[in-house]
Amino acid sequence: MHLLAFFLPVCISLAIMIHNDVFPFGENCILHIDMYHQYAPFFTELMDKLKHGESLLYSFQIGLGSDFVSLFAYYLASPLNWFLILCPKDYVIEFMTILIVIKIGLCGGSFAFYIGKHFHTQDYMASLLGCFYALSGYMAAYSWDIMWLDCLVLAPVIFWGLEILVKEKKTGLYCISLGIAILSNFYIAIMICIYSFLYFLILFFEEKENFRGKIITLGRFALYSLLAGLMGAVLIIPEAIILSYSGSSGFSFPEGMEMYFDLVSQLARHCFEVEVYTGRDHWPNLYCGVGTLLLVILYFMNGKISWKKKVVRVLFIIFFWFSFSNNILDFIWHGFHFPDSLPGRQSFLYIFLLLTLAYEAYHKREGSETYHVLFALALIWGFLALCAFVVNVGMVTAESLLFTGVLAGGYGALFFLWHLGKKEWKKAASLTVAALAVMEVYANFSLTGFDVTSRTAYTKNWDSVKGLLREVESMEASQFYRVEEMERLTKNDAALYNYSSSTIFSSLMNIGVGNFYRKMGMEGGKNFYSYSGSTPLNSAMLSVKYLISKSPYETSPLRTLAAEDGENYIYRNLYTLPLGFMVEEDFESLWAPQKGSPIYNLNRMVYCLGAKEELLTPLSGATTVEDQTTKIHVKEDGYLYALYGDKSAPVITVACGERTRRFTKCDHGYLLDLGWFQAGDTVEITNTSKVEDLQVTPYVLNLYALGEAYETLNRQTFEPEYFSDTKIRGKIRVDWPGNLILSIPKEAGWRVYVDGEETECSTFMESFIEIPLSEGEHEIFLSYRTPGLILGAGLSLCGIGIFGGIFIWKKKYEKER
Structure with missing residues (x-):
């Protein structure tokens, strides 16, 4: 029974993958949502660390630097993940895919194990219901969330x-x-x-x-x-x-009670072929088989089951219904936080409860009467008819209601036949129920689960970029530098390609860095920060030395070509700083950047660094708008940036001749790096949302002000002589007392030693490590241990x-x- 409960969902999952051309049966993969953007890069980073014997305490391949133990605990702690050490380096996607299929099978097996132990029996129905547990609406919605699946197996x-x-x-x-x-x-x-x-x-x-x-x-x-x-x-x-340190720190208990939706609309989520929901409107994914609904109703009508037991279970079910739609209970279930999308994360427990009751109704089926089946069918059909008038068709379609009714009728007829029929009829009815259940769960999971994307598109740049990075590394003398991308696949590409960067997407991200980025006109949020929107001065402060691009047109007074293979190009930034640089003691208080004013903040910063002119100056009267296209008419050679007032367009495209730049996630609001243009060029800015006027304000970069500010920061710098994920050592010559700023997030765990003595460091701009230094030559040593x-x-x-x-x-x- 346990083997059948394991292999049945495994075979169904594999059949669906083959049908969807999942590699190696085609060119697709099941990377989806966070599996695409987070798990594939993080699994790759874990594999690299295991294979190369690197520290598991910290990683500079995830954002500006991240504690790896906490990231491991949050994303990677499944015991099965240690088998990554055996995984070929180019097949991490397939490793995760195999793990998902295995865990789906284990879910079926563990449910059958529970049924066998609880009811002291073994039969095919436990395997069928185990299959519905393993391939429920919850699994259809969240199978890609591989870090959750171990708990579903263990529950x-x-x-x-x-x-x-x-x-x-x-x-x-x-x-x-x-x-x-x-x-x-x-x-x-x-x-x-x-x-x-x-x-x-x-x-x-x-x-x-x-x-x-x-x-x-x-x-x-x-x-x-x-x-x-x-x-x-x-x-x-x-x-x-x-x-x-993250955007998830602390909690604020809801001040009032709120109900998200009506009960009928919520229960309609049980229907066959209901589209899974992963957005922010709290809809739970409840599908666990149409036959399950019939059996649960029969459970409460069964004469062999104690009424006291029924009362407690029905109250338990009602409590779950209330939990899905009530904001306070929703808040408590999700660890005293409201989920940011991916709602109803506890619904697998509700599904487990229903399936357990369904099996008990089957196990004690002698206590059900024929009219019970008829009543249960009438109740289901009546509910479906009510849904047709109450439920939003966008959530549950008429087709879904119809198929659910037909399936209920099929199961009801077979149950009815089992009650009335002879021994041979009962056997035939049982086999037909099994076949119908397998076809149902296959069809539902095929229609609602396992979204696929192109594996070819996800991996096509791997060899090219890694080869160019090796070429750059062979030319580099510096112990540490960062690399960034102009067109990134994910915000965690650094972990995929094994380089240090200044971009991250993680629930454990340091929110102070995200806030600092936004003040500088860069992309930042609750669980991400990105190099997008960076100016040469920001880039230098973050020690970004190289920039990966698909464009051969990025050579300018800001960067030169370092390596290329015709497919990708790596440019060297001419304005770059090592890991640390000195500022005056009162620099932060003098600068005092303001929220929501990136241009002011950037111009104010260069003034505080000794520049006599603004870094970014507006191009007045240079723009025209026609047919949803903003045109910038360039009158003098210069490097241009732009702010936009309308943030409703997620994708913005900038074109000039053969040059094109595509900016994504523009609804986050950041400074657009338009590039270097010559007098007479016309820059065209369009968007995919057909916004008439993006309210674009172009700015030109003042290279003189940039040079003055950069020289101030570059006079006294800290270049590591030894660098690893957990130990950094180097020297710095200080000509005047001030603060050494390291572009590493300030978090507990870092211990700083100056000239052999442990030193208390502070936080620069609520984000970076700040070390006070006196005049003279100093030896700096940093070590990290997970707090x-x-x-x-x-x-x-x-x-x-x-x-x-x-x-x-x-x-x-x-x-x-």
């Missing part, structure tokens, strides 16, 4: 462990499986813990024990839940500390030690008895 095991903890006083399975879930993904584990607590209350009051026994059971549950949490502390504590790692490891060892000590004591006690 049925945890709940069986909880049952034997209460009923048989056996504690090991619950504690160990919950501990592994917490280590694998603490976020989904929070939801499992909430469900476990609620389910424990049900078991606690249903179990017949005396007062003393109940107190002991309560203590046992509390103790082993705490031990499971302690086992996960080695990752939880570092992750919590690093999260405190909270030692404490977390100690607590985890304590948890394991206490668990092991109790286990040994119990075994010894039982032997003596």
